[in-house]
Amino acid sequence: ETIETIYEKGAPGRRAFVAPELDVPQVDGLLPDELRRAEGPRLPELSEPEIVRHYVRLSKRNFDLDSGFYPLGSCTMKHNPRLHERVAALPGHARLHPFQHPKRAQGALELMWNLERALGEISGLPHVSLQPSAGSHGELAGVLLAKAYHADRGETRTKVLTPDTAHGTNPATVTMAGLEVVKVGTNADGGVDLDDLRAKAGEDVACLMLTNPNTLGVFDANIEEIARIVHDVGAVLYYDGANLNAIMGITRPGDMGFDIVHFNLHKSFTQPHGGGGPGSGPIAVSERMEPYLMNPRIVRDDDGSFDLRDVSEKSIGRLRGFQGNYGCFVRSYAYIRSLGAEGLKDASVSAVLNANYLLARLGDVAEHLPLAYGRLCMHEFVLSGAPMKRELGIKTLDLAKRLLDHGYHPPTVYFPLLVDEALLIEPTETETRETLDGFADAIKTILAEAAEDPEIARTAPHTTPVRRLDEAGAAKRPVIRQPM
Amino acid sequence: ETIETIYEKGAPGRRAFVAPELDVPQVDGLLPDELRRAEGPRLPELSEPEIVRHYVRLSKRNFDLDSGFYPLGSCTMKHNPRLHERVAALPGHARLHPFQHPKRAQGALELMWNLERALGEISGLPHVSLQPSAGSHGELAGVLLAKAYHADRGETRTKVLTPDTAHGTNPATVTMAGLEVVKVGTNADGGVDLDDLRAKAGEDVACLMLTNPNTLGVFDANIEEIARIVHDVGAVLYYDGANLNAIMGITRPGDMGFDIVHFNLHKSFTQPHGGGGPGSGPIAVSERMEPYLMNPRIVRDDDGSFDLRDVSEKSIGRLRGFQGNYGCFVRSYAYIRSLGAEGLKDASVSAVLNANYLLARLGDVAEHLPLAYGRLCMHEFVLSGAPMKRELGIKTLDLAKRLLDHGYHPPTVYFPLLVDEALLIEPTETETRETLDGFADAIKTILAEAAEDPEIARTAPHTTPVRRLDEAGAAKRPVIRQPM
Amino acid sequence: MSTYTAITDADREAMLAAIGLADTDELFAAIPAALRLGRPLDLPPGQPEQDVYAHLRELAARNVSAEDEITFLGGGMYDHYVPALIDMLMSRSEFLTPYTPYQPEVSQGGLQVMFEYQTAISELTALPVANASVYEGPSALASAGYLAKLVNGRPRLVVSAGVHPHAIETLRTYAQGFGAEVVEVALRDGATDLDAWRAAIDDETGAVFFANPNFLGAVEDAEALAAAAGGGTGDERSRPVVIASYDPITLGILKPPGECGVDVCVGEGQPLGNRLDFGGPSFGFFAATEAYLRRMPGRIAGETVDADGRRGFVLTLQTREQHIRREKATSNICTAQALNALGGVVYLAWLGRRGIVELGELLLQRTHYAREALCAIDGVEPLHRRPVIREFAVTLPEWAPVDDVVERCAAEGVNPGLALPEHNGLLVAITEQRSRADIDRLAAVLADAVAEQAGKREMTGASNGRH
Amino acid sequence: MSTYTAITDADREAMLAAIGLADTDELFAAIPAALRLGRPLDLPPGQPEQDVYAHLRELAARNVSAEDEITFLGGGMYDHYVPALIDMLMSRSEFLTPYTPYQPEVSQGGLQVMFEYQTAISELTALPVANASVYEGPSALASAGYLAKLVNGRPRLVVSAGVHPHAIETLRTYAQGFGAEVVEVALRDGATDLDAWRAAIDDETGAVFFANPNFLGAVEDAEALAAAAGGGTGDERSRPVVIASYDPITLGILKPPGECGVDVCVGEGQPLGNRLDFGGPSFGFFAATEAYLRRMPGRIAGETVDADGRRGFVLTLQTREQHIRREKATSNICTAQALNALGGVVYLAWLGRRGIVELGELLLQRTHYAREALCAIDGVEPLHRRPVIREFAVTLPEWAPVDDVVERCAAEGVNPGLALPEHNGLLVAITEQRSRADIDRLAAVLADAVAEQAGKREMTGASNGRH
Structure with a gap:
């Protein structure tokens, strides 16, 4: 049944x-x-009871991470510890006004200072701004920084290189920053095509935007050579921290x-994704990029107190109001304090172990769903559904929808673009082996079922509150608000 | 599917x-x-994520008040405002140690003092103890008080009168208090049979326990005469505050x-029921019962400060540790402060209006489900499913189970005992007219369906996580813990 | 005023019309005019949510909570850390707002939680059966007394003075009702005097009660205490029921009652993931040997199968209960503490099989350290030298009255524990939230407070001397 | 250290065997040895939950929040009361933990919330289309500038100095990227100087921006400002886009932008049921006339039907978005503020059709009262005399430096508002949580603080005189 609005x-x-x-x-006419x-x-x-019941009932029509496996590739759907919600809700954090005088917000500024230091250490880039609101906002900051860096040196560079495996946000960001996207190809190992890179890396290039491991789940072992090529032409190297x-x-x-990296606090650092935000996209940069970082910055004065100040005239300025998504900082800082160095490393090792284990378990169906590149993966991997489509007559979308009937959230589908019928699978470190086994078994079951009767998957899902929705119709005649 | 333990x-x-x-x-051998x-x-x-997911998934197998209509008669399933959870969670309340020195718990004691005054005013009985943990605990307090009152006067009275419409807790309480239950009959209007009462009201009667309105949803208009009869033999009049x-x-x-009343803070005063508690069952008493109230009491000293002290040597003593379910007091006090005199009256008027409206809407099916007594009701009413059973071949239980398929929690069934195939329906004041209409329509639909095919209701529910459960088998071979 | 009703004027009119009445007053026609309250209730006016919040917050601010001071208060409830996932789960509508699971088909979540909870209590106590919770600790003990009354009908209840005083008082209140005499057995060197205990138990004794650790923190010799009453042996109707109250947090390392001859184990569940809440709501647990299953009070969830053969859970053994047996019920308890028991089982799952042992060891070590640290203060002595796990008692020098010392410490932001005026002593509780640094701070503050009293005595003495 | 992983030693062994590796190091073989971090990260050691809680609590305690003082701070974010049901709903796993609803069949809850939210924003602004949220207020305004760039490509952006300074700065940053010049138009008597505004708008102007109420609390003549740029008329590609930033809480009583010729209305959503959170996360709203629908940034939910013809909701118009159009997208925004927007629509439902008007009227009256009360203080003057709804600005006498006055008030537990050093003034915000008593207290404290400064001046003057 549907629920009225x-x-x-x-x-x-x-x-x-x-x-x-x-x-x-009472005064009239004010x-x-x-x-x-x-x-x-x-x-x-x-009435209040009606409102509560309406939204509680709506909530039950959402799949959520606390209820089931959510291997959405590139999204890092790891456990969201409830401690983080508790500390973020402390009135000293939650009811702190952003214009409170820094003298009376020392705890918040110290937290941000500590988080900046931690992110700097994790990334190996010491200067951090927490301001951006999400990953793509961090990207915009980064590209504007690169632009400002070149401008400051009297150079006008118009191009940004992005691999064809890049997240869609990378090219969109480049355009918003007034620059031009130049695509770089991928080699047979799933890494950057070095020849193509060399051919395109000229004096007009402002920046290369790269994810490593990339969206194929492959760590580009040529990264040192890539860096050399980019730096040799005076360009800046940007790291998309989604992975x-x-x-x-x-x-x-x-x-x-x-030179520049952005973080997605809502991925690696457990900020819950909220059904589409909030996120937070801090950036960390090298010495040479530091003068261009956004204003204001957190500074520690000689007496040990913290302040918020504009520190550089070369700054690209502000990207938003106030200091950024502080509530996210509290959560991610709590996470970093909980795990420490050892725990963070263990999280990454476990994430990669889980991904490779799931990949191994899915080896049984490699005939229909082969790994797109390589033999091992990092924290995620890409399968191609092309053979499945050809031989069993169900598309990646059908497999995804049928997974819903098995109680799983599907992986990311049809991305990255260069893999035909792609499935991008990221289990994360917080899932159990049993869950991965169950998921692998569900895929096998679906493929076996498709061999018998592909129509079941083609018309899936069958057990959800609604069945497949007419997306084309929605876009053609948009109804985006309640008529009254 | 089932969920593993x-x-x-x-x-x-x-x-x-x-x-x-x-x-x-480290010291060994301690x-x-x-x-x-x-x-x-x-x-x-x-791991933590596994625990969270386990209990979140279990939670989804519960029907709850925030998701649907819950007209469980005698339980007053009214809206639980979330403000109450917020204020109860304030550290000054939630992390207050019960042995904290009264000097450093003045806010809590003032809250309890204010709540006592408010309950005294609402009940018209000025002396209040908040100590009992639930309604039946309050009953025990009340009967022990009655016993102590008589003992103090040198009288040994052994009998307690309870109408046959009484809650099951009343007779159970009497036995626990070492007294004997004597049932009093019900007259044609659903009230106490005065002749029977007069016949049984003797010098050996300690107390009459009464609910008014009673569990038939009927206000006993003879209450003044009842009180006269009981008081004339020197007995005490106890009010079960469930209604x-x-x-x-x-x-x-x-x-x-x-002389004595108990309150169910988890009914009229919005303490959420928690799937079976916590509750809170304060009692209020008249002057003559006051010396026997439980220890300790809250006292206000001349300087306006509050203290916890044993104030009477005649006290029946303690009924539990510490001061009672303070967390419930916070919630109920917040409720009383939110509504005030006007709001509380409006709540009762609305509860009675909603009940009578639903009763009127169900008038269409009175042929199958007649009202057991009277024409109007108070906040709840009792239908008899006897004609339905006879004519349509489905029992009250079947109707109840079939309501589950319609998304409603069933009413209380097979209580009160003196109505054949009883359905005790209490909509509460926080439900909308639309909800009541929907519920009435569902009952009509089920009856119409039963006229066509009673098997559907007999085998209901059909849409729940499990179907009817073998309760007899469970009791015969009890498995009440996980074997290991 | 706030309102949670939805009845508009239009609704009211339509509804009255459907009922066939002219106004809402007519709904109350059955109430005699003389009984109608002819005035508004004398209560403060209703307020918007924000004002009620502000008022309740202001009241909260006038309490000194465990958030505001370093507290060593215990004596039945303890400031353990409550992990955040418990708040989350306890506040989910699906657990917070349902009634007792009368309709099992739509209550499998709550019923399975009860089943899991019963299992955890059974494991903790090493007793085979447990109910789904009773109100709290002291009334659980009193209810166990009523169980004994039902089982053997004997009129004499022997209780160790080491039982929590609230529990003894509650037992006396209940016993006054169901008809039994309560006889107290004193402590010796901090533990139940075994000779007096043995002497107190006679043919008229229906039950014996002790606590472990006892109210002064001492670990009792449970086996000897139980053996004195024949606990765990023979026909349970021909001997006293052995009833013990345990602190559940100690049961990771303390020999469980089920292995000591205890028949019925009860206790206060608050230490298991429940808030202090100034004393409640928490939950009481109640476990027993198989023989007492059908005499137990309260709800019990049991496993069964549905019409399709799938596993499911129901409330079971309801023939014990008051809504079926009425005056013959084993108890009048109805609404208990399901939500708090949920907190308890989630806490135990969070602690886990290893955690409960590790936590017990940590408390054992820190408690020992704290006892040593406090007893190193001049004039402070242990009240007893029995083993302690999480709480201990000391006496202060007679020239340092405990109430004054407590006040002095409180002024320094340290709550040194519960005053035991009859011993001029303190009952000091340790949790995993009280670090060594906190304990050292307590020792320092207490030492200063005691020394200050010594100073006062000298000054008074000097002053007295001059006159 | 805490851990949220579940991999036991036995798991690890079995998993490595399945993969065909000997140890986990081999998983990272692709990473050149020279790039491996050969040491642990230099971070504080991991801690148990209770210690992390204690640390974060200690940091929180070193902030003075709206819970700790009577605050009149505003300037973009406001201390409105957040009703408790919002916390409850925002903390439900089902809303808190999902990703963006890529699989609509299992995301109908979130998608319907977006649809309801869009409707509410559309109603508030009287503009027909709204997206499902952007980051926050200032970047929403800058994003609207980028929309103008996409629509008409003109290089000049005219912005009123009454726009929030953070928004102007953000617009400059964005414009630096997409290539446009930002020209500021000054205020006169607290509102945008209409003559200068008209003069600044030329054929090269791609968009004009104003705020209502503006940063100094003044209600602008929105119709005149919009009309100057031809807002709401003619072909939208042949004239500047009229962009306005509104405070949503005023829109119960303030004429809505859609009725004033505004093309695109953006704003900070925090006042609608979101916490202060030291500046975020909150949400930005973004509404426009139909003409701009396919140029809007961000997610949009739309109504459709499923295979069985049932109503359902999907993310729609995705061809605007970066995951389909990549470099041709209308924006790079991806993760926005869905959870905060949920808070917004729940708040608006809670306020309701009548409540938003009542709240606006209450703020209007109290704000007027507060302005009068403060301006009754000797030397305190209104910074402008325009109508104000929820915020106003005053100047202090030159002998009372605003920073000193603020410190003095803060010491009394009153935060008198945002210092405007360039005016030696204060921006004072009122919410429904600031009662008349609070305002009276502000007036008293401020009067004392100003008088104290006067006293200092006299003393200094006298002292100077002596020398």
Whole structure:
């Protein structure tokens, strides 16, 4: 059954909110009529119990990480510890006004300072700004930094190299930053095609944006050579940190030669994803990029106290209001303090172990779902559904939808683009072996079922609150608000 | 599908808890071997994510008030405001040690003092003890008080009168208090049979336990006469407050002549029921019963400060540790402060209006499900499923189970005992008219369906995680713990 | 005023019309006019949510909680760390808001939790059967007394003075009702005086009660105490029921009651993942040997199968209960503490098989360290020298009155424990939240407080001397 | 250290065997040896949950939050009361932990919430289309600038100085990237100087930006500002896009942007049921006229039907987005603020159709009262006399430096608002949590602080006179 929208519920005159009493003398005409709204917005009219029940019932129509396996590749759906929600909700954090004087926000600034230091150490790039609101926001910061760096040296560079395996946000960011995307090919091992890179790496290149391990789950062993090529033409090396969960405490972007890295605190550092945010995308940079970092910065003064100040005239400026998504900082800082160096490394090792184990378990169906590149993987891996489509008559999408009937969230599908019928699978370190076994078995069951009757998968899901939805129709005649 | 128990999950060596470091010198032999446990308890071994997922998944197998209509008669399943959870969780309440010195617990004692005053006013009985842990605990307190009252006057009275409509806890309590139950009959209007009462009210009667409105949803209009009869033989009048939600601000047990009343804070005063507790069962008493109230009491000293002290040597003593279920007091106090006099009265009026409206809506099926007594009701009403059983071939239990398939929690069934195939329905004031309409329609639909094919209801439910369970088998060969 | 109702004027009109009444007053026609309250209740006016929050917050701020001071208070409830996942689970609507699971088909979550909880209690106590919770510790002990009454009907209850005083008082209250005499056996050197214990048990004795560790923190010789009453042996109707109250947090390392001849083990569940809450709600646990299964109070969940043969859970053995047996029920308990028991079993799962042992060892070591540290203060002596696990008692020098010392420490932000005025002593509790640094701070503050009293005595003495 | 992994030694062995490796190091063979970090990360050691909690609590205690003082801070984020049901809903696993709803069949809850949220924003702004949230207020305004760039490609952006300074700075940063010049128009008497505004708009102007109420709390003449750029009329590609930032809490009583000729309305959503959180996470809202629908950034949920014809919701118009259009996307935004937007729509449902008007009226009255009360202080003047709804600005006498005054008030437990050093002024915000008593207290404390400064001046003056 469907659930009516909140605008279809309630009745005129119902309410939850009770206004505090008007405790000051009523004065008429404070807001002239010509500035006044004639009719108030048609918000819902419900009692509190109705509101609670409506949203609780809606919540039950969501799949969530606390209920099942969520191997969405490139998204790092790891456990979200509830400690983090508890500490983030402490009034000293949650009710702290962003314009509070730094003198009276020393705890918050120290937390941010500590988090900056930790992220600097993890990435091997010492200067950190926590300001960006999400990964793509961090990317924008990074590309603007690269642009500012070159401009400061009197150079105008217009191109940004991105591998064809890159996240879609990379090219979009480049365009927003007023630069031009130049694609670089992928070699047979799943890494950057060095010849193509050399051919395209010219004096007009501002930056190479790279993820390593990349979206194929492959660690590019040529990274040192790549860095050399890029640096040799005076360009900047940008690290997309979406895949950082593979390498914490094992290797560091700074040590690989990267100048800029962004973090997704909502991936490796457990900020819950909230159904599409909030996130947080701090960046860390090398010495030479530091003068361009966003304002304001957290500074520690000689007396040990912390302040928020604009520290460089070369800064690219602000990317948003206030200091960033502090609530996310609290959570990620708690995570880093909980795990420490040993725990973070163990998390990455376990993530890679889990991914390789699942890959091995799926070796039984490699005939239909072969690994796209290599033999091992890092924290995630890409299978191709092309043989399955050809031989069993079900597409990757069908497999994904049928997985829903088995109680699993499907992997990322049809990404990366260069793998036909791709399935990008990231189990994360917080899943048990039993869960991985169960998932592998479900895939086998679905393939066996498809060999008998592909129609079942083609028309899946069958057990969800709604069945496949008409997305094309939605886009053609968009209904994006409740008609009234 | 079923969910394995937590003992069937996990693996040896998994853990969530991490012990704080041993920061004191290790000393051996502190606990002699003969006092030591040889093998630790076989508790589960799981990681935190596994535990979270296990219990979140279990939670989804519960019907809850925030998701649907829960008209369980006599249970007052009204909305549980989340404000109450917020204030109860404030560290000043939640982390307050019960042995904290009263000087340093003045806020808590003031809260309890205020709650006592409020309950005294609502009941019309001025002296309150918050100590009992639940309604039946309050009953025990009340009967022991009655016993102590008579003993103090040198009288030994052995009998307690309870109407045959009484909650099962009433007779059980009487026995626990070492007294004897004498049943009193019900008249044609659903009230106490006055002749029977007069016949049984003798000098050996300690107490009459009464609910008014009673479990038939009927307000006994003869209450003044009942009180006169009982008081004339020197007995005490006890009010079971389970049905207080019908009369707040409208009439008061104290004004009716009752000497003792218990409250169910988990019914009328919104303490969430938690799947079977916690509850809280304060009692309020008249002047003459006051010397026997439980120790300790909250007292207000001349300087306005509060203390906890034993105030009467005649006290029946303690009924439990510490001061009672303080967390429940916080919630119920917040409720009373939120609604005030006007709101509490409105709640009762609305509860009675909702019940009568639902009763009227079900008038269409009175042929199969007649009202057991009277024409109107108070906050709940009793239908008899006897004609339905006879004519449609489905029992009250079948109707109840079939309601589950419609997304409703069934009413209380087979209680009160004196109504054949009883359905005791209490909608509460926090439900909407639309919900009541939907419920009435569902009952009509089920009856119409039964007229066509009673087997559907007889084998219901059909859409729940499990189907009807073998309760007889469970009791015959009890398996009440996980075998290991 | 706040309201949680949804009845608009239009609703009311339509509803009254459907009922056939003109106004809502007519709904209450059955109530005699003389009994109608002709005035509004005398209560403060209703308030918006924000104002109620502010008021409750202001009251909270006038309490000194374990968040505000370093506290060593114990004596039945303890400031253990409650892991965040418990708050999360206990606040889920699906666990928070349902009634007792009368409809098992839509209550499998709660019923399975009860089953898992019963198993955990059974494991902790090494007793085969446990119910799904009772109110709390002291009333659990009193209820066990009523069970004994049902089992053997004997009128005499022998209770160790090491049992929590609240539990003894509660037992007396209950016993006053169901008709039994309570006889107390004193302690010797901190533990139950075994000779007096043996002497107190006679043919009229229906049950014996002790606590382990006892109220002064001492580990009792449970086997000897149980053996004196024939616990765990013979026909359970021909001897006293051996009832013991245990602190569950110690049961990772302490020999369990089921291996010591205890028939019925009860206790306060608060240490297991429940908040202090100024004394409640928490839960009481209740476990027993098989023989007492059908006499136990409270709910019990049991495993069974559904119509399709799938495993499922139901409330079982309900013929013990008051809604079926009424005056013949084994107890009047109905609403118990299901949500708190959920907190308990989640806590035990979180601690886990290894954690409960590790935690016990940590407490054992820190408690020993703390006792040594405090007894190194001039004039402070152990109240007894029995083994202790998580709590111990000391006496202060007579010239340092405990109430004054407590006040002095509290002023320094340290709550040194529960005053035992009859011993001029302190009962000091340790949890995993009290680090060595906290213990050292307690020792320092206590030493200063005691020394200050010594100083006062000297000054008073000097002053007295002058006059 | 804490761990959230479940891999036991036995698991590891079995898993490595399945993979065909001898140890976990081999998993990382692809990483050149020279790049391996040959040491542990230099981070504090991992800690048990209780210690991390204690540490984070200690940090929290060193902040003065709105719980600790009477605060009149505003300037973009406001201390509104967040009703408890929002916490409950936002903390439900089902809303807290899912990813962006890529699989609509198992994400109908989140998608319907987005649809309901979009409707609410559309209603508030009286603009027909809204997305499902962007990061926050200032970047929303900058993103609207990028939309203008995509629509008409013109290189000049005209922005009122009444726009929040963070938003202007953010716009400059973004514009530096996508290539546009930002021209600021000053205020006159607290509101945008309409003559200068008209003069600044030319054929090269791609967008104009104003805020309402503006940063100084003044209600702008939105219709005149929009009309100057032809807002809401003609072909949207042949004129500047009129972009306005609104405080959503005022839109119960303030004429909505959609009725004033505004093309794109953005704003900071924090006042709608989101915590202060020292600046985030909150959400930005983004609404527009139909013409801009396919140029909007971010996610949009749309209604559709499933294979059985049942209503359902999906992410729609995804061809705007970066995962399909890559470098041709209308924005790079991906993860936005779904959970915070949930808080927003729940808050709006809680306020309800009547509540949002009542709240606006209450703020209007109290804000007026507060402005009068403060301006009654000797030497304190309104910074402007425009209508204000929930925030206003005053100047202090020049002999009372605002920073000193703020410190003095803070010492009394009152945060008098945001210092405006360039005006020696204060920006004072009112919410429903600031009662008349709080305002009176502010006035008293501020009067004392100002008087104290006067006293200092006299003393210094006298002292100077003597020398």
